[in-house]
Structures are given as C-alpha cells and as structure tokens.
Amino acid sequence: MAGRLADALRDSWDSDLAWSFRHSPYAMVAAIVFAACVGTAVLAPWVAPHNPFDLAQLDLSNSLKPPMWIAGGDPSYPLGTDDQGRDILSTIFFGARISLEVGIAAVLFSMGLGVALGLLAGYVGGKTDAFIMRVADVQLSFPAILIALLIDGVARAVFPGAHDSMAFWVLVLSIGVSGWVQYARTVRGSTMVEKNKEYVQAARLFGIHPLAIMARHVLPNVLGPVLVIATIHIATAIITEATLSFLGVGVPATEPSLGTLIRIGNDFMFSGEWWVTLFPGLALVIMVLAINLLGDWLRDALNPRLR
Amino acid sequence: MRKGVSLCISALLAAMLVAAPGYAKTFRWASQGDILTFDPYAQNESFNNTFNAYVYESLVQYDKKFNVVPQLAVKWEQLGPTQWRFHLRPNVKFQEGEPFTADDVVFSVHRQLSKRSMTKAYLVGVVDAKKVDDLTVDLITDGPVPVLLRQLTDVRIMSKSWCEKHNVVDVQDYVAKEETYAVSHADGTGPYILKSREPDVKTVLEANPHWWGKLEGNVTEIVYTPIKSAATRTAALLSGEIDFVLDPPLQDLPKLKSDPNIKVIEGTESRTVFIGMDQKRDELLYSNVKGKNPFKDLRVRQAMYEAIDIEAIKRTLMRGLSIPTGELVTPQVYGYDVAANTRPPFSVAKAKVLLKQAGYPNGFEVTLDCPNDRYINDALICQALTSMWAKIGLKVKLDAMPKAQYFAKINKLDTSLYMLGWAVATFDAQDALINLVHTRDGKGDGEYNDGSYSNPKMDDLIDRMKVESDVPKRLALIHQALMLHTQDVAHIMLHQQIIPWAMRKNIVVTHSADNRLRMQWVHVN
Numbered sequence: 113m114a115g116r117l118a119d120a121l122r123d124s125w126d127s128d129l130a131w132s133f134r135h136s137p138y139a140m141v142a143a144i145v146f147a148a149c150v151g152t153a154v155l156a157p158w159v160a161p162h163n164p165f166d167l168a169q170l171d172l173s174n175s176l177k178p179p180m181w182i183a184g185g186d187p188s189y190p191l192g193t194d195d196q197g198r199d200i201l202s203t204i205f206f207g208a209r210i211s212l213e214v215g216i217a218a219v220l221f222s223m224g225l226g227v228a229l230g231l232l233a234g235y236v237g238g239k240t241d242a243f244i245m246r247v248a249d250v251q252l253s254f255p256a257i258l259i260a261l262l263i264d265g266v267a268r269a270v271f272p273g274a275h276d277s278m279a280f281w282v283l284v285l286s287i288g289v290s291g292w293v294q295y296a297r298t299v300r301g302s303t304m305v306e307k308n309k310e311y312v313q314a315a316r317l318f319g320i321h322p323l324a325i326m327a328r329h330v331l332p333n334v335l336g337p338v339l340v341i342a343t344i345h346i347a348t349a350i351i352t353e354a355t356l357s358f359l360g361v362g363v364p365a366t367e368p369s370l371g372t373l374i375r376i377g378n379d380f381m382f383s384g385e386w387w388v389t390l391f392p393g394l395a396l397v398i399m400v401l402a403i404n405l406l407g408d409w410l411r412d413a414l415n416p417r418l419r
Numbered sequence: 420m421r422k423g424v425s426l427c428i429s430a431l432l433a434a435m436l437v438a439a440p441g442y443a444k445t446f447r448w449a450s451q452g453d454i455l456t457f458d459p460y461a462q463n464e465s466f467n468n469t470f471n472a473y474v475y476e477s478l479v480q481y482d483k484k485f486n487v488v489p490q491l492a493v494k495w496e497q498l499g500p501t502q503w504r505f506h507l508r509p510n511v512k513f514q515e516g517e518p519f520t521a522d523d524v525v526f527s528v529h530r531q532l533s534k535r536s537m538t539k540a541y542l543v544g545v546v547d548a549k550k551v552d553d554l555t556v557d558l559i560t561d562g563p564v565p566v567l568l569r570q571l572t573d574v575r576i577m578s579k580s581w582c583e584k585h586n587v588v589d590v591q592d593y594v595a596k597e598e599t600y601a602v603s604h605a606d607g608t609g610p611y612i613l614k615s616r617e618p619d620v621k622t623v624l625e626a627n628p629h630w631w632g633k634l635e636g637n638v639t640e641i642v643y644t645p646i647k648s649a650a651t652r653t654a655a656l657l658s659g660e661i662d663f664v665l666d667p668p669l670q671d672l673p674k675l676k677s678d679p680n681i682k683v684i685e686g687t688e689s690r691t692v693f694i695g696m697d698q699k700r701d702e703l704l705y706s707n708v709k710g711k712n713p714f715k716d717l718r719v720r721q722a723m724y725e726a727i728d729i730e731a732i733k734r735t736l737m738r739g740l741s742i743p744t745g746e747l748v749t750p751q752v753y754g755y756d757v758a759a760n761t762r763p764p765f766s767v768a769k770a771k772v773l774l775k776q777a778g779y780p781n782g783f784e785v786t787l788d789c790p791n792d793r794y795i796n797d798a799l800i801c802q803a804l805t806s807m808w809a810k811i812g813l814k815v816k817l818d819a820m821p822k823a824q825y826f827a828k829i830n831k832l833d834t835s836l837y838m839l840g841w842a843v844a845t846f847d848a849q850d851a852l853i854n855l856v857h858t859r860d861g862k863g864d865g866e867y868n869d870g871s872y873s874n875p876k877m878d879d880l881i882d883r884m885k886v887e888s889d890v891p892k893r894l895a896l897i898h899q900a901l902m903l904h905t906q907d908v909a910h911i912m913l914h915q916q917i918i919p920w921a922m923r924k925n926i927v928v929t930h931s932a933d934n935r936l937r938m939q940w941v942h943v944n
Contacts, residue, residue, distance in 0.1 A: 167809035172731040195736065196802055365802055366817055379649040382657075383670035 132413040142405035149399045153209040160202035161188060165367050170197045176380075179387050192387040194376055200387060203373055204395045210369040211399070214283050215349040221288030222349075223342050226295025231326045231334075233296065234303025245300070248293040259290040260352055264361050279363045287352045294341055302334035336414050343407035347400045354396055370396045444943040446638040446926075448936070449652055450665035452792035452822050453619050453645040458601040459575040460536040461591040462826060463854070463866065464793075465690075465842045466665075468573060469935040473624055473641065474514075475575035475607035478505055478524070479568055483929055483940070485846055487568045491519065491576055491608065500563045500888075507554040511631045513578040515606045521550040526579035528558070532863075535590040537830070539863030540854045541570045541844075544885055562886035565893060569845035581606040594831040610634055610939055611641060619645060636927075636941040647792055647821075656681065656921055662943065663928070665936060666795060667921035669738040675921050688918045689751045689932045690842035691744055692794050694787075694804070694911040696720060696835070699871030703835040705786035705816075713783055714835075714870075720908040722773035725763045726811045729913060732803055736796050741914040747841075747851050747904050749915045751932050754848030754897035759905045762912065770811045782812025788837040789817060790825040795916050801838055829869045837869060840916070842933050848897045849884055856900075856909050857881045872909045 124130055133139055152159055163169055174197035178185045185192065191200040233244040251259065263286035271278055306312060307330065315325050350370075356362040357371030358378075365372065370392045377389025455462045459471040478492040492505040511519040528548035531538055544564035549557045560567065582588050585600040605613040610632065611624040624641040626634070644661065646652045649668035655661045657678060667675055667683065675681045696714035697703055703712055713719045729743040745762035748755050763769075774782065789801035798819040805815040815836070820828070829837045843850050858873040859865030864881075880900040887893040904910070918934050927942035 167806040167815075170803075170806035170809075172728065172735045172803050172806075175735040195799060196806065197735075364817065365798070365819065366805060379668060380670055381650045382653045382674050383668075385670070 129413055133409070136409050136413075138405055139409035142402040142409070145398060145402040146406060149208060149402065150212065152205050153212050156202075156205040156209050160199075160205040161190070162199040162202040164198040164203040164206055167366060172197050176385050176388075178385075191391045192385075194373070194388045195380070198368075200373075200391050203368060204370065204392055207368055207370040207373055207392065208395060208399060210280075210363055210367070211350045211353055211371075211396070214280065214287065214353045214369070215346045217284045218287035218291065218349040218353075219342050219345050221284060222291035222345065223295055223338065225288070226292035227299050227331070227338060229292065230296035230299025231303055231330060234300035235307055235322065235326050235330065237304075241300070244296065248296055251290075252293050256287075256290040256348075257352060257355055260286040260356060261359070261361065262286075263289055264356060268361075283353055283356060283362060286356070287349050290352070291345055291349065294345070295338060298337050298341060299334050302337065303330055306330050306333050340407060340411040340414060343410055344404060347403040347407065350396070350400055350403070443639050444637045445640040445642060446663065446938070446941055446943055447642040447644070447661045448663035448665065449644045449646045449655060449661045451645065451647055451649075451652070452790075454622060454643070455823055455826065456591055456593060456602045457605045457613060457616070458587070458591040458593075458599065459577065460531045460533075460538045461593045461602075463538045463540070463573075464822075464826065465844070465934055466793075468844070469937075470622075470643070471575055471605070471607075472609070472935070473611040473938050474605040474609045474613050475577065476609045477574050477576060478507075478571050480572055485932075487572065491524075495568075498557070501560045503558045503560070503567065504551070505556045505558065507556065508631060509554055511608050512629060513581065513606050513608055514612050514627055514629075515578070515581060517578050517580050517606075519576070519578075519608050520553045521556045522553075523576055523579050524548060524556045525550050526582065527574070527576045530577065530582070530588065530590060531574060533590055534861070535592050537590075537593065537866055538573065540850060540866055541573045543570065543849075543853055543863050563888040564885070565888055565890075566845050566847045566849060569847055570850070573844050576608065577601075578606050594827050596827055632939075634939050636939055636943075638938055638941050638943060641938060645792075656923070659923065662926050663920070663922040663936070665918075665920060665934070667919055669736075669740055669795065669919075672738070672740075672919055672921075680924050681921060682924055683919050683921045684928075684930050685740075685917055685919045686930045686932060687742065687749070687751070688842060688916045688934045689749050689846065690794075690840050690934065691747060691749055691915050692797075692800075692838065692840040692913045693747075694723075694913065695837050695839055695868075695870040695872075696911070697832070697870050698909075699873065703785060704833065705835040707784040708779075713777070713779060713785075716777045717908060718773045718777040719779065720911065721763060722770040722777070722811060723808060723813070724908055724911045725766050725770040725773070726807050726813075727804065727911070727913070728765045728807060729762065730765070732800060733914065736799050736803060737914070737916075740795070740917040740919065742917065743914045745905055745912050747855065747901055747910065747912070748843055748848045752843045752846055752848050752851070754894060754901065756898040756901050759898065759901040761905060767810050774811055774813075779812070782814065784814040784816070785835050786816045786818050788825065788829060788834045789819045790822040790838065791819040793822040793825070794838070794840045795918070797838060800913065830867075832869055832871065834869060839867065839869065839910075841867070844933060846933075848901060849881070852877075852881050852897070852900050852904075853885075856904055870910075872907075874903070874907060874909075877903055877907075877909075 174193050175195050177189050177193040179192045180187045180190050189199045193199055229244050233241040264282055267282040312329055315329050354371030357369045358375045362371055363369050373392035374389050380388050454470045455464060455467045459475050476490050479487050480490040482488045491508050493508050495505045498504050513519060525548040532542055544560045545558055546561050547559040551557055587599050587601040591597050591599045591602055603616045610627050610630045612627050614623040614625045616622050622643045626639040652664055653668055653671040656664050676683050698714050700712055733741045733743055744760060746760040787801055789798055791798035801817055805817050808815045841851050841855055853864055854867045856872055856877055857864040858878050859868050859871055880896050884893050884896040887896060920930060925944040929940045
C-alpha cells in the first residue's frame with residue numbers, strides 16, 4: 113500500500129507537468145505565495161489576531177490607528193485599523209477568504225455552465241450550436257462587469273431585504289454567469305475536432321448514448337485548456353468581486369471583503385490615513401498576480417508546441 | 420409653434436445675458452446626495468427644501484438673522500384670532516409667464532394640505548385659504564397659530580394653471596416612487612429657473628431675467644452635482660472643478676483649511692440626529708422576536724441608549740465636530756430646555772442589566788435602516804452603533820441605502836429601527852414635536868414619526884401649544900413636551916452636527932444654522 117503510494121508520488125514527480133514546474137522558478141514562487149494566501153484565508157479564524165466580523169469586538173476608540181512601526185501605532189494592530197476600529201491585517205485575512213470563496217465558486221459555476229454548453233454546441237452542432245454561440249456572441253459584446261452589475265441589480269430587486277444573507281450567492285451568480293462564454297467557446301472548438309476522431313466514431317458504432325460519449329470520451333480530452341482558463345479566471349473573478357464591492361454592491365459593510373476595504377480606505381486618501389486602502393490593495397495585487405503567474409505557467413506547460 | 424419661438428427667444432436672451440462680460444457667474448457646487456424631487460410638497464427634507472426655494476417662493480421668508488420678512492406677500496395683518504389677511508405683491512409673474520394671483524395661493528395651500536403632501540406640518544392650524552380679491556388672501560385657522568408666519572416660510576407657491584395644464588394637481592406619491600411632470604420640471608416665481616435636471620448626475624438652474632426682486636448676490640447660473648465619494652468631493656474642490664461643498668468630508672478638513680485657495684466656515688446646525696424605533700406594531704417587521712415588540716419596553720430603549728458611547732463617535736467618526744445631545748431640539752430653537760438635555764451615562768454593564776430585566780438576557784436580532792448620503796457620516800455612525808449594540812448582545816443588521824430610496828422606505832413605516840435627523844425650519848420646537856412625536860394622524864401630525872411613537876399625554880401637550888397664544892404658558896408646554904420626550908426615550912438621541920462649509924477663496928456665502936445655502940446671497944468674485 114505504502115509502496116504504491118510512493119510509486120504514485122514518484123510518477124507524478126517525474127511527470128512532464130512536475131518537471132516543468134521544478135524548472136520554472138517563477139511558477140514555484142507564485143505557487144508558494146498562492147498557497148500562503150489560501151492558507152491564511154482558510155485558517156483566518158485561527159491565525160488572525162482579531163475577528164473583524166465579530167461586531168462586539170470592535171471599539172471605536174481603536175479606530176484609524178496607524179501601522180505599528182509609525183508613532184501612535186499599536187503592536188496588537190500590526191497594519192493599523194480602519195475607521196470602525198477593525199484590525200486591517202485580520203480584515204485582509206477574512207476579506208481574502210471572501211474573495212477566494214467568491215472567486216473559486218464563481219469559476220466552478222462558469223466552468224460547469226460553459227463546459228456543458230460548449231460540449232453540447234460542439235457535439236450536436238446545427239441549430240443548437242448556432243443558438244448557443246450567438247447567445248455567447250451577444251454576451252461577449254458587453255463588458256463582464258456590466259453583466260455582473262445587471263444580474264446583481266436584478267437579484268437585489270427580486271429578493272429585497274434578504275440581500276445581506278444572499279449577498280455571497282448573488283455575487284457568485286453574477287460573476288459566474290458573466291464568465292461562461294470563454295469556456296464554451298474553447299470547449300466547442302476542441303469538441304468539434306475530437307468528435308470526428310476514430311475513438312468517438314467507434315463509441316458511436318457501439319450505440320453508446322451521446323450524453324455518455326460527451327461526458328466519458330470527449331470531455332477528458334478537451335479539459336486541458338479549460339484548466340488554464342479556469343486558473344486565470346479565478347484572478348479575474350476576484351478582481352470583479354473587488355470591483356463590485358468597491359462600487360458598494362458586494363458583501364455587507366459589516367463583513368468587508370478586500371474591495372470593500374479599498375473603498376473605505378478611498379475616503380481617507382486625502383487625510384493621510386493611507387494604510388486603510390494601501391494594504392488591502394497590495395494584498396489583492398499579490399494574490400491576483402500569483403494566480404495569473406500560475407495560470408501562465410500552466411498554459412505553457414500544457415501547450416505541446418512549447419515542449 | 421409659438422411656444423417654440425418664445426423658447427428660442429428666451430434662450431437667445433438668456434444666452435446674451437450669460438455672454439454679457441463681467442455679468443455671467445456660474446456657481447458650481449456639490450454635496451453627497453441628490454435633490455429628491457422638485458415637487459415642493461412631496462418631501463420635507465431640508466436639502467430638498469433648499470433647492471426648491473431657488474425656484475419657488477413663499478409668502479414670507481427669513482432674512483439673515485431668521486426674522487420673517489416679506490416675499491410674495493408685501494404686508495399682512497391679523498383680522499381676528501382665526502383670520503390672517505395677506506396682501507400679495509403685484510406684477511409678479513411665474514417663470515412661464517402666468518401672472519401670480521390670489522388663486523395661486525389658495526390652490527397652493529389646498530395642494531399642500533392634500534393627502535399625499537409631506538409638508539402639511541407647515542400649515543398646522545390652517546384650515547382654509549380664501550381669495551378676497553386678486554391680490555388679497557385670507558388664511559383661516561382653527562385657533563390662534565403662534566408660529567404661523569415662520570411656518571409659511573416653507574409654504575411654497577405653485578402656479579394653479581401650470582399644475583392643471585401638466586396634470587400635477589395631486590402631489591407626487593413619493594413613497595410609491597411615482598414620477599410626475601412636477602418632479603423634474605418647476606415653474607415658480609423665484610430668482611432661478613430650472614434649466615435641466617438629470618437625477619444623480621447634474622441639475623442646472625439659470626437666473627430668472629424677469630424676477631421681481633433684485634439679487635443681492637451675483638450668481639447667474641447654478642450647476643449642482645451630487646458627489647457621493649468623500650475623496651472625490653474633496654478632490655473636485657481642490658482642483659477647482661466645483662466652487663462649494665456643503666458637506667466636506669470631516670477627515671479632509673485639515674487639508675482643506677491649509678490650502679491657500681480654499682476656505683472653510685463652520686457653525687452649529689439646528690439639527691439633531693437620532694435613532695427611531697417602531698413602537699407601535701405588536702411584532703417588529705425585521706426582528707427574530709416573535710409575538711411581542713421589544714421597543715415598546717422603555718427598558719429596552721434605555722438599554723440601547725446607554726450602550727452608545729457617543730463621546731467615542733464624536734472623537735473618532737465626527738472628529739470633534741458634533742455636540743452630543745439628549746434633547747430633541749438644539750439650543751438655537753425656541754423652546755429648548757437645558758433641563759431636558761440629559762443623556763443616560765454610557766454604561767455597557769447597566770445596559771445589559773436593563774435588557775435582562777426586560778426579558779432579553781441574550782439580546783435579539785433587528786435590522787437598522789440607515790441613509791448613506793444624508794447626514795454627516797450617517798452610515799459610518801450606524802455601523803459603529805451595530806458594534807456598540809453587539810456588546811450588549813443585540814445582533815443588529817445594517818441596511819444602508821441612498822436617501823432617495825431610504826425616505827420612501829421609512830416614510831411608509833417599512834422599518835423597525837432607523838436613523839433620522841431633524842432641522843427645525845421654523846426655529847420653534849413645535850415643528851419638531853408635531854412632525855416627529857405627535858401621533859401620526861395623516862392630517863399633518865406625525866408625518867415623520869416613522870416609529871409611530873404615541874403618547875396621549877404628549878399629544879395633549881402638543882395640541883395645546885399649537886393654539887396657546889400666551890407666551891409663558893406656551894413655553895411651559897413646550898418644555899413639558901420636550902422633557903416627556905427625553906424621559907420616554909421616544910427617540911435615542913445622538914448629536915447635533917457642526918457643519919463646515921468648504922469653498923474656493925473667491926466665494927462669499929452666508930452660513931445658516933439650518934444648513935440651507937441661500938443662493939440669493941452668494942457672491943462669486
């Protein structure tokens with residue numbers, strides 16, 4: 113048992129992907145940074161010095177404290193506090209958690225929707241294909257942020273009063289729906305190539321149900337590029353979430369995400385309390401950069417022409 | 420066609436006027452929220468009233484010291500305890516050309532007293548208006564109305580024929596978000612004409628070349644832009660993109676004051692900001708307490724009051740620019756009583772005990788409604804309140820929204836806990852008492868009593884002060900009512916705002932304790 117596990121580990125260590133990873137220093141750095149982001153976000157309740165979402169812990173007398181290395185700073189608030197007395201560092205941890213949750217959930221949602229529609233369009237062809245792809249074209253002619261804003265607005269109008277508790281899912285839905293087109297287009301292209309290959313025709317001759325062929329035979333062979341898109345899309349989704357929260361339509365003010373924090377800090381741009389906006393901004397940049405670098409590396413590593 | 424021609428001519432005239440060298444002065448200004456509506460009776464919000472007063476005039480107005488002086492009425496006399504005669508200004512024309520007559524006054528009074536009007540409180544005591552001749556009107560009251568003239572400063576006169584022509588005889592139903600012609604068009608007798616209106620974007624007014632009066636200031640064009648973001652407002656003023664900010668962000672005041680091109684003038688506002696609670700329903704709309712209403716219990720109201728560290732709010736969020744208060748009205752207002760200005764001392768421990776005695780040892784959940792572009796740092800204060808109340812076990816969810824939606828929501832009583840501010844336009848405490856604490860009766864009393872507080876003793880005191888013409892007796896009644904308000908915790912009082920106005924160095928304005936920027940006194944040098 114242990115031997116087989118070791119073998120499996122060795123196999124994956126020797127695989128092309130791992131080899132490429134080991135020889136790409138920036139991918140390794142990005143992976144470490146991303147792992148650190150995910151780690152602090154997941155472990156936020158345990159590693160953060162304070163719980164900024166617990167309103168009873170907030171105290172106005174701690175508001176707008178500068179970072180600890182500046183005169184007037186307090187070591188228990190290493191990066192200072194915002195106007196409500198929230199610890200910036202802890203809020204970044206908790207805020208990154210929301211950002212990542214929304215980002216990953218939205219990407220899973222777009223991926224599921226996009227891959228399914230792309231497979232269908234590519235495999236069935238004809239009018240179905242034309243319909244799905246024209247819808248995709250129409251959607252592509254709008255910026256993703258507009259679509260996200262539209263869906264968010266509609267959701268708020270449909271569920272008035274409940275939007276605080278639903279804010280998370282509304283965000284996931286609006287960002288998710290605005291991103292499915294890329295997946296659908298990529299998958300449709302690859303599917304059209306794969307469906308004429310011998311193994312698919314053989315499966316058809318056996319009389320296997322088209323849905324089964326799509327899921328079991330075509331899907332695994334078109335997933336490579338999807339993974340690349342998904343990785344980069346996580347970064348885009350996080351940025352979109354931050355933008356929506358910055359515009360004030362994201363998560364509730366009492367549970368700020370990174371975008372909300374940057375917006376709050378924006379009000380203090382002229383008054384010298386730069387830390388409220390700078391640190392959440394930096395955290396956002398670092399997280400998104402790390403994911404983008406990983407995505408770039410994955411794209412190159414999976415591209416047979418670059419090997 | 421003829422209208423088109425006359426429009427062209429007036430546009431040309433206006434263009435010539437603007438083009439005249441040394442005469443055209445554009446005044447660009449901003450604050451955080453937009454004008455709610457140009458239907459002058461659809462909302463009673465100071466900022467909205469400020470703006471409507473540029474276009475619409477009243478029978479009487481305030482001078483710089485808040486004395487009542489003539490506007491559309493040149494003189495008036497009291498014919499008896501229930502009859503006032505007003506002699507109207509002759510040769511006044513509305514902006515679209517109709518002559519101003521007694522019919523318009525009668526029409527406006529009736530319109531303002533109609534069901535949907537939110538400004539009925541300014542006509543408290545008035546039962547009818549009667550035309551005597553074209554330039555004479557009698558106001559009939561149901562008894563002596565000691566503050567009638569002060570009330571009339573906010574009774575704006577509309578044109579009867581204009582309202583009939585554009586089908587706006589009925590007041591806009593603001594709560595139902597109705598759109599009417601009068602919401603975005605206006606036809607008053609005032610010094611400025613509404614030129615263009617883009618809600619939430621830009622509103623432009625132009626000097627009325629046919630105005631009967633003479634401007635003391637020199638502004639020929641007003642451009643108003645709501646700018647929600649605090650930093651953007653400051654940046655726009657610093658860069659000279661705008662000339663004046665009504666509500667500069669408090670955190671930016673040191674920077675603004677140190678800029679050689681900017682000046683800041685400060686004064687206390689006749690406004691208190693407070694929290695209201697639904698004290699009528701048997702079960703709150705937005706709470707997890709079922710079958711009873713915790714806010715009916717005085718101990719709960721007191722507990723929430725005691726949990727507020729108002730000094731911390733003053734020190735941090737308000738940067739010192741607030742005066743914590745326990746009384747409904749401010750010292751500038753007639754009837755203010757030092758004795759009623761008491762707050763329970765801040766004590767989390769005592770508040771917890773009170774909650775426990777009231778039967779909520781573990782607190783409860785409730786939603787706090789709050790505007791985010793009305794009062795100074797309104798949403799931030801609400802956020803701070805949620806965390807202060809969390810310390811005594813209340814789980815308060817915050818629902819902050821722009822004032823245009825906010826007032827429509829709370830005016831239809833769709834709230835359990837809300838923030839409101841009240842500036843007393845008449846400078847007489849009766850106005851605040853009628854609007855905020857008298858039982859809501861749909862006839863002008865309790866129009867902004869959105870928590871439906873109701874106390875027969877209070878109603879009795881207010882009803883008596885409305886008609887009491889003996890000055891010391893009336894003052895005693897006001898004092899009793901204000902004291903009762905404090906003792907009852909009818910509202911949880913927060914503070915009085917100190918309002919800084921920030922402007923470019925070349926602007927001269929008259930700072931007003933009611934936070935209304937009166938355009939006829941503005942100079943652009």
